[in-house]
Amino acid sequence: MSESRLPLEKYTVLDLTRARAGPTAARVLADWGANVIAIEHPDRAGSDSSGFTGARSGPDFQNLHRNKRSLSLDMKKPEGHAAFMRLAEKADVVVENFRPDVKRRLKIDYDAVAKINPRIVYGSISGFGQDGPYSDRPGLDQIAQGMGGLMSITGLPGQGPVRVGIPITDLCAGMFLAQGILIALLERETTGKGRFVHTSLLEAMVFMLDFQGSRYLQRGEVPKQAGNNHPTGMPQGCYATTDDPIVIAAVGDNLFKRFCIAIGGEHMLAMPEFSGDKPRSDNRKQLDAEIETIIATKPSAYWIRLLNEAGVPCGPVNAMDQVFADEQVQHLNTVHHVDSKRLGRLAVIRQPVNIDGIDHSFRRASPDSGEHTDEVLMEFGMSSDDIGRLRAAGAI
Amino acid sequence: MSRLPLEGYVVIDLTRARAGPTTARVFADWGADVIQIGPPLNAGKKGGALTGSFDGSDYQNLHRNKRSLTLDLTTPEGHAIFMKLAAKADAIIENFRADVKHRLKIDYKTIAKINPRIVYGSISGFGQDGPYRDRPGVDQIAQGLAGLMSITGFPETGPVRVGIPVTDLCAGMFLAQGMFLALLDREKTGKGQWVHTSLLEAMTFMLDFQSARWLQDGEVAGQAGNDHPTGVPTSCYRTADQRMNVAASGDLYARLCHALGAPHLIEQAEYKTFKARSDNREQLNADIEAILITKPAAYWIEKLNEAGVPCGPVNSIDQVFEDPQVKHLNVVHYTDHPKAGRLGMVGQPITLSAAPQPETFRLHTPDPGEHSNEILAELGVSRDEIDRMREAKII
Numbered sequence: 001m002s003e004s005r006l007p008l009e010k011y012t013v014l015d016l017t018r019a020r021a022g023p024t025a026a027r028v029l030a031d032w033g034a035n036v037i038a039i040e041h042p043d044r045a046g047s048d049s050s051g052f053t054g055a056r057s058g059p060d061f062q063n064l065h066r067n068k069r070s071l072s073l074d075m076k077k078p079e080g081h082a083a084f085m086r087l088a089e090k091a092d093v094v095v096e097n098f099r100p101d102v103k104r105r106l107k108i109d110y111d112a113v114a115k116i117n118p119r120i121v122y123g124s125i126s127g128f129g130q131d132g133p134y135s136d137r138p139g140l141d142q143i144a145q146g147m148g149g150l151m152s153i154t155g156l157p158g159q160g161p162v163r164v165g166i167p168i169t170d171l172c173a174g175m176f177l178a179q180g181i182l183i184a185l186l187e188r189e190t191t192g193k194g195r196f197v198h199t200s201l202l203e204a205m206v207f208m209l210d211f212q213g214s215r216y217l218q219r220g221e222v223p224k225q226a227g228n229n230h231p232t233g234m235p236q237g238c239y240a241t242t243d244d245p246i247v248i249a250a251v252g253d254n255l256f257k258r259f260c261i262a263i264g265g266e267h268m269l270a271m272p273e274f275s276g277d278k279p280r281s282d283n284r285k286q287l288d289a290e291i292e293t294i295i296a297t298k299p300s301a302y303w304i305r306l307l308n309e310a311g312v313p314c315g316p317v318n319a320m321d322q323v324f325a326d327e328q329v330q331h332l333n334t335v336h337h338v339d340s341k342r343l344g345r346l347a348v349i350r351q352p353v354n355i356d357g358i359d360h361s362f363r364r365a366s367p368d369s370g371e372h373t374d375e376v377l378m379e380f381g382m383s384s385d386d387i388g389r390l391r392a393a394g395a396i
Numbered sequence: 397m398s399r400l401p402l403e404g405y406v407v408i409d410l411t412r413a414r415a416g417p418t419t420a421r422v423f424a425d426w427g428a429d430v431i432q433i434g435p436p437l438n439a440g441k442k443g444g445a446l447t448g449s450f451d452g453s454d455y456q457n458l459h460r461n462k463r464s465l466t467l468d469l470t471t472p473e474g475h476a477i478f479m480k481l482a483a484k485a486d487a488i489i490e491n492f493r494a495d496v497k498h499r500l501k502i503d504y505k506t507i508a509k510i511n512p513r514i515v516y517g518s519i520s521g522f523g524q525d526g527p528y529r530d531r532p533g534v535d536q537i538a539q540g541l542a543g544l545m546s547i548t549g550f551p552e553t554g555p556v557r558v559g560i561p562v563t564d565l566c567a568g569m570f571l572a573q574g575m576f577l578a579l580l581d582r583e584k585t586g587k588g589q590w591v592h593t594s595l596l597e598a599m600t601f602m603l604d605f606q607s608a609r610w611l612q613d614g615e616v617a618g619q620a621g622n623d624h625p626t627g628v629p630t631s632c633y634r635t636a637d638q639r640m641n642v643a644a645s646g647d648l649y650a651r652l653c654h655a656l657g658a659p660h661l662i663e664q665a666e667y668k669t670f671k672a673r674s675d676n677r678e679q680l681n682a683d684i685e686a687i688l689i690t691k692p693a694a695y696w697i698e699k700l701n702e703a704g705v706p707c708g709p710v711n712s713i714d715q716v717f718e719d720p721q722v723k724h725l726n727v728v729h730y731t732d733h734p735k736a737g738r739l740g741m742v743g744q745p746i747t748l749s750a751a752p753q754p755e756t757f758r759l760h761t762p763d764p765g766e767h768s769n770e771i772l773a774e775l776g777v778s779r780d781e782i783d784r785m786r787e788a789k790i791i
Contacts, residue, residue: 149716
């Protein structure tokens with residue numbers, strides 16, 4: 001049984017975000033039912049350029065900005081600023097990812113908004129932090145991947161640093177900000193007060209280093225590139241079969257034993273080089289060579305079935321079309337559809353969390369810039385005369 | 397110490413390995429009373445977790461800020477204690493294989509009968525049901541299955557894994573997000589719910605524009621090495637000393653050319669439009685690198701940032717923590733461990749005004765069962781009963 005009620009229905013969010021990190025946070029709130037109002041400069045109206053993420057009608061923009069409405073507003077004009085403050089007075093959340101000083105220059109920063117609405121939860125993402133030596137630098141995903149160490153631990157040893165094929169620091173910063181906003185909303189239930197919540201691409205990336213960071217912080221080890229092997233646990237890697245490569249993860253004594261028996265490689269169990277986690281990691285080249293000899297004799301589907309039956313984690317290396325053709329991905333119903341007035345039916349990825357009993361199908365396609373300006377302003381109590389004046393002043 | 401936003405919430409943590417503990421860590425770091433429940437250890441045996449030894453840096457980093465209770469959930473008495481805890485808790489987090497919680501009779505429906513306010517969070521490898529539900533799931537399997545390895549690295553080297561456990565961490569973060577949504581919803585309805593995600597769903601979501609390209613335009617993204625898959629020029633270039641990233645797609649291109657002292661590249665026919673730059677990407681990268689290679693990275697990082705062109709170093713992990721901005725952001729917090737001494741770990745990456753994360757973690761990572769007596773006493777279990785349960789290896 002599914003309900004159409006979504007958990008964030010009662011919240012109104014003013015979305016000042018651009019590019020990817022900020023919109024990722026806004027998308028969480030939008031997908032879970034909040035009334036998200038994207039505020040965009042009037043210059044954008046009628047243009048198919050999104051400025052940062054390709055064409056407005058392109059797959060990236062359409063995937064990022066679903067489930068929200070768009071209001072055009074020039075906050076640099078006094079009338080536009082006044083209209084923003086009127087919206088902010090009633091809103092629950094503001095999300096922005098300008099460079100740190102922009103919100104203060106526009107006089108729409110947390111302190112300015114909290115004066116008229118102390119319940120506001122104000123979320124910001126920057127490239128490198130709200131202050132500090134790099135706070136004025138332009139920030140962008142790949143810069144943070146390099147600075148945050150990820151590129152030094154991805155790829156094959158000796159081939160030089162390698163970037164990750166998804167905008168991981170943007171996405172993670174967006175998810176962490178959404179998490180912080182939800183925590184602050186939860187706390188507001190007890191305190192009645194909002195908060196300024198912020199993160200950055202750099203903080204998100206450093207956090208995501210996880211055990212690779214703690215190896216250094218607690219043991220002084222500088223992790224290096226480990227190619228397709230797990231940096232510390234073996235055997236884990238990507239192995240060639242008679243057709244496509246597969247990933248196998250058989251770390252730890254129990255799994256290693258099951259794995260050896262399943263593939264008919266019992267002789268490895270008797271070898272002192274492979275007895276214990278540390279020897280297996282130290283002798284990883286030799287271990288991989290033993291495994292490859294066996295795995296290379298049969299096709300990928302054979303091994304995937306056999307090893308999973310034996311309880312050894314194993315799976316394919318899917319290309320993008322194969323991902324969405326995969327039977328489990330299809331079962332999970334990860335792709336939802338949304339109807340765009342201009343672009344027709346579009347496939348987009350739903351949020352990856354399931355709240356049992358809640359059907360989170362999409363309500364709206366990504367809006368055209370300013371598509372809902374009149375509708376939104378009226379909901380905030382403006383008359384058609386007020387709206388006419390704003391339009392005449394070029395503020396919307 | 398300032399008040400933390402999740403103070404007052406009680407969370408039962410049944411998690412192991414990495415994805416589930418990542419969720420529990422969010423709750424623990426933000427002030428919830430997180431009670432870790434693990435099986436009783438064989439006395440005298442130096443145990444370990446799926447993430448290495450209990451004393452290792454990985455385990456210590458994952459499980460800070462929580463208390464630990466050992467409990468054998470397969471015994472009737474152990475199960476009864478668990479239900480007593482669950483009756484008072486706000487949330488339960490688990491990442492067993494999908495069927496285990498049902499077998500142990502600690503699944504959402506069972507708990508909701510005695511505590512309808514419970515928010516129950518689950519992570520599995522591939523989903524709570526479906527054709528792969530019984531498969532063992534770990535991070536790298538999900539990296540391969542969900543396509544990440546097919547779009548990372550250089551075409552000539554074959555698929556490449558990412559050097560962090562990205563699907564574990566993301567599934568953990570998404571579950572925390574879902575649990576906060578459910579806790580907010582509970583404020584309105586008075587009722588909890590079951591929240592779940594999987595490594596596979598998390599990774600598929602993280603594909604972001606790479607999947608949208610396929611789903612909406614039928615484009616199968618390939619490996620793009622260090623070039624941004626769609627933005628040009630964006631790559632990792634050699635300089636006179638070390639490599640650096642430069643990202644100058646769109647309007648930034650002209651700024652980059654000026655900063656490089658190569659304004660002629662702006663008007664050059666092969667690079668005049670975005671499409672031309674994209675079509676002639678290799679040649680453009682070579683032209684840019686020919687200039688960058690004449691000076692060291694530090695020179696260019698200062699010069700390009702002044703011009704507003706995103707750029708930066710490719711830090712190794714030690715350089716990351718020596719970086720002046722990383723230091724400024726105070727990302728490393730410490731805990732004083734009774735055996736290991738002072739341990740550095742990365743704190744949560746978000747800042748909440750007026751609720752700064754404590755400089756030192758409230759609690760060090762516990763040894764298994766370190767707080768069993770204390771937690772059971774809070775439940776009203778007598779000293780004698782505790783001793784008896786310990787003897788019977790229930791705790």
